[in-house]
Amino acid sequence: EEQLVESGGGLVQPGGALRLSCAASGFNFSKYWMIWVRQAPGKGLEWVANIKEDGIVRYYVDSVRGRFTISRDNAKNSLYLQMNSLRAEDTATYYCARGGYSVWGQGTLVTVSS
């Protein structure tokens, strides 16, 4: 079964940092682009970032560029999102998805609050 499982969410103070992880199984992880998408409470879906199979090509939405870093470890079948300088508006459930968007994780909640 193709599966993605996120972890690493939690409560963090404004200005703090958090690293999300996404463990992949059931498919050849190294052959796919990977993506992070988030949904703030009561709001819509927002695309955050993606990363190419080689881990070199990366794109970000403007609101997180310079603060968030997407990365991957193909040997560990894992995707990451390093989030620095967190703001209240980064509070959301963060989902990882496989390129093509047919496989999603269940999400991990990040709350930025003092």
Add this chain to the structure above:
Amino acid sequence: DIAVSQSPDSLAVSLGERATINCKTSQSVLYSSNNRNYLAWYQKKPGQPPKLLTYWAATRDSGVPDRFSGSGSGTDFTLTISSLQAEDVAVYYCQQYYNTPHTFGQGTKLEIK
């Protein structure tokens, strides 16, 4: 960035009736070299991840019931649910993946009348 807008914001339809949701992109998402529209539709229920319904504007993902159909080209797209079932109550999103960021519409909340 390509802006994506949906209409209506909410919709109430009787069981067994047709539901239609519209999506408009600020520029064409039709890639001329392969004649594909880079547009997807998703269903989102509370506490669950988004579920891909259609991609390339009109190709249903595996296991998606055939009452869901996508259509359109260029900048104007439609998701149609031909006969609404109770389990279709959800928020529906369209998304363009022609350019990064792969922007989503604001969502359309579908309810039973």
